[in-house]
Amino acid sequence: MAIPNQSPDSRQPGYLQPREPPYPVAQIIPGQPLDNFLQQWVAGVAYMEETMVRPRWQLQPPNLPDVGIDWCAVGVLDTRPLGIYPATWPFLYGDPDNLVQYQRHEEFELMCSFYGPQADAYASNLHDGACVWQNYHVLKRVGIKLVEVHESRHAPELVRNQWLNRVDKEITFRRIIRKNYPIFTVVGARGLVHTCAPEPVPWDVPPPGGWPVPPMADAPADDGVYGRVPGGWRRVLPLSGGQMEGPLRTIPPNHPNELVNRRYVDDRGMDQGEY
Numbered sequence: 001m002a003i004p005n006q007s008p009d010s011r012q013p014g015y016l017q018p019r020e021p022p023y024p025v026a027q028i029i030p031g032q033p034l035d036n037f038l039q040q041w042v043a044g045v046a047y048m049e050e051t052m053v054r055p056r057w058q059l060q061p062p063n064l065p066d067v068g069i070d071w072c073a074v075g076v077l078d079t080r081p082l083g084i085y086p087a088t089w090p091f092l093y094g095d096p097d098n099l100v101q102y103q104r105h106e107e108f109e110l111m112c113s114f115y116g117p118q119a120d121a122y123a124s125n126l127h128d129g130a131c132v133w134q135n136y137h138v139l140k141r142v143g144i145k146l147v148e149v150h151e152s153r154h155a156p157e158l159v160r161n162q163w164l165n166r167v168d169k170e171i172t173f174r175r176i177i178r179k180n181y182p183i184f185t186v187v188g189a190r191g192l193v194h195t196c197a198p199e200p201v202p203w204d205v206p207p208p209g210g211w212p213v214p215p216m217a218d219a220p221a222d223d224g225v226y227g228r229v230p231g232g233w234r235r236v237l238p239l240s241g242g243q244m245e246g247p248l249r250t251i252p253p254n255h256p257n258e259l260v261n262r263r264y265v266d267d268r269g270m271d272q273g274e275y
Contacts, residue, residue: 008182009184010181010182011184016183018179018180019099019180020180027142027143027177028144035075038074038110039055042112042126043072044135045126045130047125047129048122052071054072054073054074055074055075056075056113057075065116067116068117070117070122071115072112072114072122077108077109077111077170079107080106080108081104081106082104082105082106083104086104087104089101098182098184098185099181101178101180103177104177105177106177107147107174108173109172110171111168113155113166115165116164116165119167123152123169126169131149143176144175145175146171147174149169149171150171150172152169155168187208188205217232225237225242
């Protein structure tokens, strides 16, 4: 399946995709990786065996544990963005690829359903343990913040003609979504501003270090010798000497050995000899 109109960076038209340089804080990808992390966190904080804390929805659901066994089902129910507009700014963590970091805040709800005779006790363990700093720090290391641990709700289920004890505990988390897009920053610009005035107004904001100097064309490819002058090349005499045509122009001398022309000598009535 072809993906249409992808662009490597903002200098070319097309759709941009994020790049992944190192972040200052670890970030867990939404979906299954996030569910797996939260599953382990709930098991550790609630003090339950890891195999007894299961994903809430599975492609091939396993058999339910027996009625007398305590277990838990966890899953993210809702994810909502906070605010209308995200934040974007040039990447600040040492990446040289002209990246712009996109950031937005989001909240999500984790539903934990405890089953079994000790469902209330495990729900209480999760409620209290989530507020302990050492347990909370595990979330902080991956950029997740605890917002609120909600009340416990009793919701017994009728399974195999037996009422199965069930306690639901909902937890609200918040985190920052970071993505880095290859968007080049405008560091200089120039042009014309058209206003109500008869003539447009020129403006020029040069980049740091000034505008780059365009490369100069090569000297003419003939038998002559050329020297560089602003904006091009000019024919000159070679160091080994040569022949010049046209009038020779000099300026009044500033040194006894400097060359002067005939008019300079005649105007001053100078005879041949040394002065």
